[in-house]
Amino acid sequence: xxxxxxxxxxxxxxxxxxxxxxxxxxxxxxxxxxxxxxxxxxxxxxxxxxxxxxxxxxxxxxxxxxxxxxxxxxxxxxxxxxxxxxxxxxxxxxxxxxxxxxxxxxxxxxxxxxxxxxxxxxxxxxxxxxxxxxxxxxxxxxxxxxxxxxxxxxxxxxxxxxxxxxxxxxxxxxxxxxxxxxxxxxxxxxxxxxxxxxxxxxxxxxxxxxxxxxxxxxxxxxxxxxxxxxxxxxxxxxxxxxxxxxxxxxxxxxxxxxxxxxxxxxxxxxxxxxxxxxxxxxxxxxxxxxxxxxxxxxxxxxxxxxxxxxxxxxxxxxxxxxxxxxxxxxxxxxxxxxxxxxxx
DNA sequence: AAGGCGGGGGG
DNA sequence: CCCCCAGCCTT
Numbered sequence: 001x002x003x004x005x006x007x008x009x010x011x012x013x014x015x016x017x018x019x020x021x022x023x024x025x026x027x028x029x030x031x032x033x034x035x036x037x038x039x040x041x042x043x044x045x046x047x048x049x050x051x052x053x054x055x056x057x058x059x060x061x062x063x064x065x066x067x068x069x070x071x072x073x074x075x076x077x078x079x080x081x082x083x084x085x086x087x088x089x090x091x092x093x094x095x096x097x098x099x100x101x102x103x104x105x106x107x108x109x110x111x112x113x114x115x116x117x118x119x120x121x122x123x124x125x126x127x128x129x130x131x132x133x134x135x136x137x138x139x140x141x142x143x144x145x146x147x148x149x150x151x152x153x154x155x156x157x158x159x160x161x162x163x164x165x166x167x168x169x170x171x172x173x174x175x176x177x178x179x180x181x182x183x184x185x186x187x188x189x190x191x192x193x194x195x196x197x198x199x200x201x202x203x204x205x206x207x208x209x210x211x212x213x214x215x216x217x218x219x220x221x222x223x224x225x226x227x228x229x230x231x232x233x234x235x236x237x238x239x240x241x242x243x244x245x246x247x248x249x250x251x252x253x254x255x256x257x258x259x260x261x262x263x264x265x266x267x268x269x270x271x272x273x274x275x276x277x278x279x280x281x282x283x284x285x286x287x288x289x290x291x292x293x294x295x296x297x298x299x300x301x302x303x304x305x306x307x308x309x310x311x312x313x314x315x316x317x318x319x320x321x322x323x324x325x326x327x328x329x330x331x332x333x334x335x336x337x338x339x340x341x342x343x344x
Numbered sequence: 345a346a347g348g349c350g351g352g353g354g355g
Numbered sequence: 356c357c358c359c360c361a362g363c364c365t366t
Binding site for chain 1: 358361363
């Protein structure tokens with residue numbers, strides 16, 4: 001990418017960030033490697049996810065699936081199991097498909113080119129830029145929420161980050177401050193955004209570029225970034241039946257549409273023969289980003305083996321128990337429900 | 345171009 | 356209670 005005279009005016013900002021990063025980089029497991037597979041996995045795991053939340057998932061995932069081939073050879077359900085509780089489950093489905101893409105289309109060798117990385121399932125412009133810059137010396141800024149926040153403050157820029165053009169807009173701002181070492185620059189921006197230039201109560205007095213920050217000099221840090229779109233949440237009622245007998249209970253796998261893609265759940269309906277055996281009803285409130293779930297779970301104890309068997313056969317439910325359910329990925333609230341039932 | 349997708353944590 | 360987090364896919 002060619003740099004013109006105008007943009008070099010801000011190059012010292014990027015260099016200060018690099019210098020700061022050299023001394024203050026967070027010690028994270030994926031910082032010890034340039035293996036594109038591991039960097040790719042870490043980028044996917046940490047999409048819309050704080051480092052502290054995803055760290056165990058990342059470590060467990062890499063331990064079980066240390067390379068592309070191991071992941072490609074695995075069952076999708078096992079990949080989902082390692083994603084349990086992390087959310088945005090299409091990410092797990094997509095990295096599994098992408099690993100097979102790499103085996104089939106790239107002979108198992110991770111593609112080095114930005115445009116090729118971008119073709120992988122679940123990889124967008126951010127992730128392609130991050131992997132190509134960190135592992136292969138690519139020169140694209142990895143523009144994410146941190147970039148929006150840091151750059152909008154440095155330039156006191158009120159461009160609306162909820163605008164669909166925000167990515168390309170802030171990519172241009174990034175290009176103005178971006179030094180030659182793009183990989184480290186991208187990671188420096190992430191660490192600065194996470195540790196210093198935080199959404200609320202940023203530590204401006206410790207910021208390596210506070211001299212260059214227009215919003216800081218105007219005492220208007222809290223006004224940036226500008227985001228107009230508001231999150232609206234609506235209520236959604238879900239009904240489940242915890243149908244159990246002799247320590248076993250019934251489950252089925254969800255489709256890959258709507259929420260909780262391909263995770264396991266309880267039967268959503270029961271037959272009239274089972275209605276008399278409803279023991280208790282529990283209501284669980286569970287907050288998602290766009291939905292407030294009200295989950296009603298009725299516990300149904302089945303005594304008749306014949307009724308049990310016919311109910312399973314008619315609906316093709318799967319049988320599991322309080323040991324084996326650990327092998328399957330359940331949504332968080334259902335996971336918690338099972339754990340609580342185990343105590344009783 | 346807009347909306348949907350999890351779950352956790354901070355203020 | 357609201358906002359945000361190493362974004363991406365579908366419509």
